[in-house]
Amino acid sequence: MPHLVLIGLAAILLWSLISHRFERWGVAGPLGLLLLGAATVIWDVDAFGSAIDSPISEKIVEVILAVLLFVDATEVKGGIFGREGKVIARLVLIALPLSIALTVTAGAFLIPDAGLLVLFVIACVILPTDFAPAASLLRNRRVPARLRQILNVESGYNDGLISPVFGMSLALAVIWSTFSHTPESDITEDSLEAPIIRFFDVFINAVPSTVIAIVIGVVLGAGIGYIVRIVRARAIADALGARYVMLILPLIAYGVANIPAFDANGFVAAFVAGIGYRMTRTKGRLSEGIDHSELLLVEEVGSLAASFVWFVLGGAMLVVVVSGIDWWMLLFAVLALTVLRIIPVYLSLMRSTVGRGDRLLVGALGPRGTASIVFGLLAYNALPEDEGVIVLTVMVATVVGSIVLHGLGAPLLLRRRRAEEPA
Numbered sequence: 001m002p003h004l005v006l007i008g009l010a011a012i013l014l015w016s017l018i019s020h021r022f023e024r025w026g027v028a029g030p031l032g033l034l035l036l037g038a039a040t041v042i043w044d045v046d047a048f049g050s051a052i053d054s055p056i057s058e059k060i061v062e063v064i065l066a067v068l069l070f071v072d073a074t075e076v077k078g079g080i081f082g083r084e085g086k087v088i089a090r091l092v093l094i095a096l097p098l099s100i101a102l103t104v105t106a107g108a109f110l111i112p113d114a115g116l117l118v119l120f121v122i123a124c125v126i127l128p129t130d131f132a133p134a135a136s137l138l139r140n141r142r143v144p145a146r147l148r149q150i151l152n153v154e155s156g157y158n159d160g161l162i163s164p165v166f167g168m169s170l171a172l173a174v175i176w177s178t179f180s181h182t183p184e185s186d187i188t189e190d191s192l193e194a195p196i197i198r199f200f201d202v203f204i205n206a207v208p209s210t211v212i213a214i215v216i217g218v219v220l221g222a223g224i225g226y227i228v229r230i231v232r233a234r235a236i237a238d239a240l241g242a243r244y245v246m247l248i249l250p251l252i253a254y255g256v257a258n259i260p261a262f263d264a265n266g267f268v269a270a271f272v273a274g275i276g277y278r279m280t281r282t283k284g285r286l287s288e289g290i291d292h293s294e295l296l297l298v299e300e301v302g303s304l305a306a307s308f309v310w311f312v313l314g315g316a317m318l319v320v321v322v323s324g325i326d327w328w329m330l331l332f333a334v335l336a337l338t339v340l341r342i343i344p345v346y347l348s349l350m351r352s353t354v355g356r357g358d359r360l361l362v363g364a365l366g367p368r369g370t371a372s373i374v375f376g377l378l379a380y381n382a383l384p385e386d387e388g389v390i391v392l393t394v395m396v397a398t399v400v401g402s403i404v405l406h407g408l409g410a411p412l413l414l415r416r417r418r419a420e421e422p423a
Contacts, residue, residue, distance in 0.1 A: 073273075103340050
């Protein structure tokens with residue numbers, strides 16, 4: 001077993017024993033695991049950097065993300081978009097693309113050394129939202145119930161929808177960066193032809209591979225969801241069997257998509273499988289969602305996997321500190337957590353049923369978490385060293401900043417906002 005995995009499991013075991021007491025003191029799981037990860041790897045940061053920059057680590061985080069995407073898709077209640085179809089469509093089809101465009105534009109000024117494709121990768125890494133570092137916000141009664149539902153559904157969808165864009169931009173960035181790092185003396189007509197062909201091959205096949213992944217996800221998710229509904233209704237299977245099915249399904253969807261004959265996006269397949277499974281499993285009672293007795297196992301495994309990701313972030317934070325952080329990276333992270341999300345969200349929700357103040361609140365409450373960490377680690381693993389360090393640094397700064405802003409600062413501001421409201 002790789003040392004990184006073994007140490008990570010030991011750290012999670014330790015945190016599981018003491019987390020209850022620390023959470024009572026206000027130390028949330030992500031923050032505790034981040035600090036534990038940093039303390040664990042501080043003795044040999046270089047070895048940790050090499051460990052996360054390996055094919056084994058890449059596959060581990062890919063499988064983790066596939067499971068988390070599936071969980072996100074299955075937890076939504078009330079139809080495909082959780083009874084907020086128009087608002088969610090505005091957020092994921094207008095606000096998200098606009099956020100990507102603004103992030104790439106801001107990056108062109110603040111990170112001039114990164115190429116356009118690397119900036120697209122960075123945008124895909126730091127924009128998906130996840131309430132793991134600020135889970136209390138979804139239980140905070142100072143946030144209207146409708147907004148909590150909108151935020152929860154949006155966070156379940158935007159990382160799944162952005163994953164094909166991330167996959168294509170990362171593949172293109174790797175090809176282009178490898179070519180641009182080749183010394184001019186080594187460039188010949190033959191050496192030039194291969195990367196250009198690969199570049200256009202990835203670009204042209206991006207849409208077909210996504211379509212294939214969607215088909216795989218629909219067939220597996222909807223088909224197995226229908227079977228589970230039938231066998232549960234006839235008492236052929238119990239809740240335990242359904243729990244096993246829900247844990248295995250995302251792994252099968254991800255694995256089938258990665259068969260060379262398909263060469264599809266495994267993340268998209270797992271995410272769509274979750275949607276398809278939920279729709280057929282809950283047909284006739286969509287408002288209730290999947291029963292928690294069936295969700296329990298995949299949720300807990302997803303939570304365990306996410307714990308490992310937060311532990312790794314702690315070590316990645318030390319790698320970034322050792323490499324050095326420039327002020328513009330911190331500024332870029334601050335912009336990503338604020339105006340680069342708030343402005344697109346506000347504009348996308350204009351003339352909607354969401355009021356002006358609530359638009360600002362939806363834009364401000366956009367924590368970053370596990371999806372950003374996994375995407376950042378995959379980019380760090382795949383890109384050449386210089387670009388990989390840039391992506392890793394921006395990701396760490398954004399997620400750690402989100403823990404401070406959304407996990408610690410937002411609850412205080414919400415309490416102050418309620419206190420200032422007229423009685």
